[in-house]
Amino acid sequence: MAKYRMHLLVCDGTTCHASQSESVKNALQDCLELNNLENEVKVVSTGCFGYCEKGPIVKVLPDNTLYVKVKPGDAEEIVKEHILNGQIVKRLLPTESVAQVYASEGKTPFFDKKQIRIALRNCGFIDPENIEEYIAHDGYQALCKCLTEYTPQQVIDIIKRSGLRGRGGGGFPTGLKWEITAKVKSDQKYVICNADEGDPGAFMDRSIMEGDPHSVIEAMAINGYCTGANKGLVYIRAEYPLAVKRLKVAIDQARAYGLLGKNIFNSGFDFDIELRYGAGAFVCGEETALIHSMEGKRGEPTFKPPFPSEHGYLGKPSNVNNVETYANVPVIINKGADWFASIGTEKSKGSKVFALAGKINNVGLIEVPMGTTLRDVIFKIGGGIKGGKEFKAVQTGGPSGGCLTSHHLDTPIDYDNLIAAGSMMGSGGMIVMDEDDCMVSIAKFYLGFTVDESCGKCSPCRIGNKRLYEILDKITKGEGTMEDLTKLRNLSEVIKDTSLCGLGQTSPNPVLSTLDNFWEEYVEHVVDKKCRAGSCKGLMKYIIDAEACTGCTACARACPVNAISGERKGPHFINQEICIKCGTCMEKCKFNAVLLQ
Amino acid sequence: MVHVKTIEDLKKIKEEFGKRIQVSGKNFDPEKVVQIKVGLGTSGIASGAKEVMNFLRDELEKRNIEALVTQTGDMGYSYAEPTIEVKLPGQPAVVFGKVNIKKADEIIERYIKNGELIDGILPTNYMTI
């Protein structure tokens, strides 16, 4: 078998669809064959380089040269100049600034570093079930440092100075939260890890627990030291069996190594952790509901204040942070508050993990510095929209976030900017929509989720969201009126204004943000009875193109409600009064005569 | 097993860990052995990573290749699961996506044995700390 002296890496045509990398790849292959180089040099397709605007990208190994915006016509030059003559094709190198970055990083094979992995630093690198590998990656050094070198207040000050804010959605300053819990006097306190990741589409907490459970354990112990708690509880959903298993293994190992238990690092500090299982209710991610669930009560929120920091689990002061927040802590201790605070924006420090989903090429987990723009996330890291379609909206913040449009693409992502734009950070779900998505249906979809997940305690959330859903349903069926749109807005605003907990206070966001950003689509549904995305079946009708119809009767025979009539070998006709819009006729027609309008 | 009590204990574990890799009683020199990490997060497992891992372990042994196959968490490339990272001695690690049994076989035969890159490499596009 041939042993190649060179590799040409070309980003995959299926992801970089719009940039024709497939043709580039073929052209390179052809050129190589033309020059009898096919046994010396191999063309390999790769995943996304994360710099799609500059695609297609060709990378030459082993010399690590990177060519951008390569066209099929450039193939010959690359082969002749670079491979045969050993001369770099300068005009295809990245722009000056990018080239500088590239040069400064020297050895690293790829130049674009939009992502920085802090919370995810060990995910996908270490064996999560091997504590020694975690220790080999500087694990438990932060705990050691805290226990042996710092007072609790000093640690709290470090966290405060770092600017870390809660990654579960609220964005409350973490250090301040710790300080409040630390200051409350009590015989017993608790450290609680909120691992009830409820946003559909978000799975960063799961991935951290599966990939780096010790980072959470270490951070919880640090928090226990700061707040004066010797008991940690992880509230984890039972639907995360692997995360549960790995956490259990990690806790056992930490105990075995003396990193949990009595007198940790000879400091006199005792700390241990237990797991509590959630049954998967979305609202149990709300901290008071979470605590009630742990206490064996109905998982529903109670009015704050008192906050859990003062009156938490079993009435004792409890510090509640989520998984991702904790995962940042050991790094902050090890690398310092200033280092962490140097990343991100003025009010949102550090990085944030996002789960990219929807109509985006690179579905997955990413972690970017706060302040990265939506555009960078979606187009540079996410690889752009699937199938080269038009970007329409991105929904951030989980089911109760808002839908942002192309106007927001250059907004730097941080807590405050997202709220100002009518959405929120949430736990970091990011769902991308394209031109095929009907925004009314999207709003209805999210409302369907909150209707299901509302605990039912307060009237606006329990009944209001249901009514919102019903009105949206009516609109998608073509039965909406302009008055309904007024109702939608009033109801949404009242639900936000009057609901008891964060769920109801944010659940109308998808409605309000789509009303704001896609008003004309609502009006089209109501006035023109038209769904531009073609997804609202109630607004579509099937018709038969008389010219294309051959009168084969296949559609008429298949129609479950006998809505189709017509003579054999003559054009057929669909009675719209009877048609239930099931689409069977369209499926059965061999002549593409059935059209959806 | 050590009962960790000081920073020195941690450092010792860290140093030792880099020097030796032990799998089922055998000592490996990390500089001479092929190291493979399989992304065994829920997304990976759901798309068949466990089967791939078993295949790699069995086949590498059968084909007499000194290799260490370990599990790791989610690498983040959900669109390309299962993902594996292969590090040949003295070379930078390469991540392959959408690895099924067929692909795993190809990776052994062409990349591990011959150093020949194959389709489906996932470029690392992030900095880590």
Place this chain on the structure above:
Amino acid sequence: MELVKLTIDKKTLEVERGTSILNAARKVGIEIPTLCYLNLDGLNIENKPGGCRICVVEVEGRRNLAPACATEVTQGMVVKTNSTRVLNARRTVMELILSDHPFDCLVCPKSGNCELQSLAHRLGIRDIPYQGEQSTYRKDTSPSIIRDVDKCILCRRCEMMCNEIQTVGALSAINRGFMAVIAPAFEMNLEKSPCTYCGQCVAVCPTGALTEVDHTRQVITALADPTKTVIVQTAPAVRAALGEEFGLEPGTLVTGKMVSALRELGFDYVFDTDFGADLTIMEEGTELLDRLTKYLGGDRNVRLPILTSCCPAWVNFFEHNFPELKDVPSTARSPQQMFGAIAKTYFANQLGIDRKNLVVVSIMPCLAKKYECQRTEFSTDGNPDVDFSLSTRELANFIKLANIDFGALPESDFDRPLGESTGAAVIFGTTGGVIEAAVRTAYELYTKKPLAKVDFEELRGLEGIRAANVDFDGLELRIGIAHGLGNARKLLEEVRDGKSQYHAIEIMACPGGCIGGGGQPLHHGDASILKARQKAIYMEDQNKTIRKSHENPYIIQLYKEFLGHPLSEKAHHLLHTHYFDKSTQIVIE
């Protein structure tokens, strides 16, 4: 005490730190509407889940509206209770609640007495713009209580009562979102649940979701039957509350008018449950002395303390929760049942009629009495000792139904012989009353000396658990009192663990005792009503010439002519009972 200065609707005021916006506003005459909120001041009963969101107000600097009931005032707070934003939100929330509520006000048992209806009226709701699906559930009828939870608005008052105050745990929120509702676990029927029928859920329900089973029709049918002699007994707490239903001030005693009304309704004899109460004291007091003497004599087979047994919800409670203690309470039947047993034997004999042709109706402040009179052990050959039990509310409706002008009625006296009673019997209607009545009699029977002072102030009050020592001529009788089943549970646990310090304990299931019973006119959260009723009860006692049960001449006559002596075999047969272990009866179908 730290004072906080704030402004509400441009009025500046100073209140104690910890005060809610709702209570602060009340101090300056601003009544913010509420729905789920309930506060029985002085009884430690408060419900403020912050769930209905009717009381929302605007607080300057706050992002969203704040529930006035649950938000504490802060220094310099500026509150608006009637801004356009607040009024719109409040109206919209109310419209939403109504959009998920059946529109059958005209035939609802709560119509005219419904807090939701009053609020809709107050807020001027004229249409429901947000129409949609309504949540519907199975209707559940138990011997005492009907659950029609389509009408439930999730105020959680019943849940609070059932769990926090009564610790019964029959009702709690189940399901979630739009289908969330208050129900027994697994949506089983109330009858299969550990429900005691105390009726406190009914007493606090703002809507028609929880109501009593109405037996008025059966009573009307019996009254119309010429072959039946229909007699009625009225419990002590009824006379202290019935007037409220006719617009009289809470605490107005309407004993005489009530008797007249019952006569007008066609009852053949109007008797008094108080007669049964005096009889209870004879039996229970004697039993107490019997047990006490044996115990003091060193008999360790005798268990102390003795617990009163006249409250049927309490009996249900210990049968469900403390079956291992079922030999601890007194075996004496409740006054209602003692009355029934005597009426259908002694009195039926006097009239010379078959017990089947004698219909005994009781008027009770209680819903558990409906269940109690249906217990099989209280019937002979399938004929119950008490045929029907009506609540105070049902009687009021019955009087209205019969076009009787209650206010204009003359006062009249109960019939003899079963209408004669003492002041000791009257105070059965309030917490502490039964034990005081028992002490009055037991003291004299034990010491053989007349009481110097009939009033035992140390046993009175509204504290949930009270304790007092009574000097029985050298013997310190240690007495405990609990009202509310949660308080009862605490004393019961002490008894179970062998840590109880008492000789005798009085327990009433309802907070306040029978004056706060589940069948009384609705207090709508106004605790002053309960206090006024209690005052009236003690006033009635004061006004009685005979104030000790053993001095009731008709009781003396009853023993002479019929029963022999307290704890006689006949008394045992007719006036005592036994208890059942119901702890395993929770069946999930």
